[in-house]
Amino acid sequence: MNALRQALQDWYKVRQRDLPWRHTQDPYFIWLSEIILQQTRVDQGLPYYLKFTAAFPTVKDLANASQQEVLNLWQGLGYYSRGRNLHATAQQITRDFNGVFPDSHEGLLKLKGVGPYTAAAIASFAYNLPHAVVDGNVFRVLSRYFGVDLAINSPEGKRQFEALAGELLDRYNPALHNQAIMEFGALQCKPVSPNCAVCPVQESCMALLSNKVAQLPIKLKKVKVRKRFFVYHILANAQNQLAFQRRAPKDIWEGLFEFPLVEFDNSEDMHAYLEDKLVIGAKFQHVLTHQRIEAYFIKTSMKDSAKANYLMLDLMALEDHPIPRLIDKFLIAHSSELF
Numbered sequence: 001m002n003a004l005r006q007a008l009q010d011w012y013k014v015r016q017r018d019l020p021w022r023h024t025q026d027p028y029f030i031w032l033s034e035i036i037l038q039q040t041r042v043d044q045g046l047p048y049y050l051k052f053t054a055a056f057p058t059v060k061d062l063a064n065a066s067q068q069e070v071l072n073l074w075q076g077l078g079y080y081s082r083g084r085n086l087h088a089t090a091q092q093i094t095r096d097f098n099g100v101f102p103d104s105h106e107g108l109l110k111l112k113g114v115g116p117y118t119a120a121a122i123a124s125f126a127y128n129l130p131h132a133v134v135d136g137n138v139f140r141v142l143s144r145y146f147g148v149d150l151a152i153n154s155p156e157g158k159r160q161f162e163a164l165a166g167e168l169l170d171r172y173n174p175a176l177h178n179q180a181i182m183e184f185g186a187l188q189c190k191p192v193s194p195n196c197a198v199c200p201v202q203e204s205c206m207a208l209l210s211n212k213v214a215q216l217p218i219k220l221k222k223v224k225v226r227k228r229f230f231v232y233h234i235l236a237n238a239q240n241q242l243a244f245q246r247r248a249p250k251d252i253w254e255g256l257f258e259f260p261l262v263e264f265d266n267s268e269d270m271h272a273y274l275e276d277k278l279v280i281g282a283k284f285q286h287v288l289t290h291q292r293i294e295a296y297f298i299k300t301s302m303k304d305s306a307k308a309n310y311l312m313l314d315l316m317a318l319e320d321h322p323i324p325r326l327i328d329k330f331l332i333a334h335s336s337e338l339f
């Protein structure tokens with residue numbers, strides 16, 4: 001711990017970039033730089049920081065500007081909601097805090113758009129309070145140096161990395177420490193091709209010693225859940241048989257039997273279709289690993305010619321035909337309403 005802490009600060013004193021927000025302890029300027037640099041590279045954000053501080057030297061100046069003026073300056077940074085939020089927060093500070101930034105981590109968290117990371121950054125850089133920042137750079141340095149293979153975006157991983165960052169924090173020099181570890185992650189222990197060959201902590205870095213630099217940190221891939229909207233048609237004939245079709249290959253429930261189906265891309269289209277139909281029961285929700293299905297079952301009639309396309313089965317015969325769990329749930333709940 002001590003060795004890493006010292007090495008980070010020594011490295012930072014020599015290698016740090018000269019950036020204007022590092023020469024100030026004014027919480028307004030620090031907040032401004034943090035908001036501008038969210039989702040933005042330093043070289044891209046720097047001119048915006050200079051424009052904003054020149055146009056609005058105090059938080060009250062920013063609050064009193066029109067939204068149009070703020071957005072005009074913001075132009076080119078993208079994410080206009082961030083520009084609008086910046087303006088709204090300046091107004092909140094002017095209105096509710098008399099233009100003075102809160103001087104505690106807790107107080108800073110009350111500001112719109114300020115989460116734990118930004119609050120820790122302002123608390124340490126402006127007030128030298130002992131709060132560890134934990135951003136992507138910090139996750140990476142900690143994961144590699146200590147060889148922690150917990151996913152940085154899992155709740156357990158986040159907890160452990162936050163605890164580790166808190167332990168590592170230099171409580172006597174939190175501002176310097178936080179700047180140092182973030183800069184080290186940005187320039188030295190980079191996501192791709194970190195400079196391990198000339199790294200001051202190469203002899204104690206677990207990732208390097210165990211040849212896992214490229215694998216760490218671990219991030220869980222977010223599985224995208226596909227939403228699907230099904231309307232099933234209950235078609236009965238005079239013999240109390242219902243129409244079924246077999247599901248095609250390359251989709252869920254391949255080869256299983258289901259009622260005639262119309263699938264929609266979105267909920268609005270499905271509800272427009274349902275408007276004048278006779279719906280049996282309420283909405284059914286069915287959750288699969290990568291899909292979430294919303295389904296309705298409607299009673300409908302059809303021309304005799306259409307029946308030829310379907311397999312007509314009574315409920316007894318259905319027992320010999322595999323059906324999806326969703327259809328089974330529906331039949332258990334509503335078998336008395338089918339005919």
Ligand code: SF4
Binds near residue numbers: 145188196197202213
């Ligand atoms: S040795 Fe490489 S992986 Fe380890 S801290 Fe240094 S730059 Fe990062």
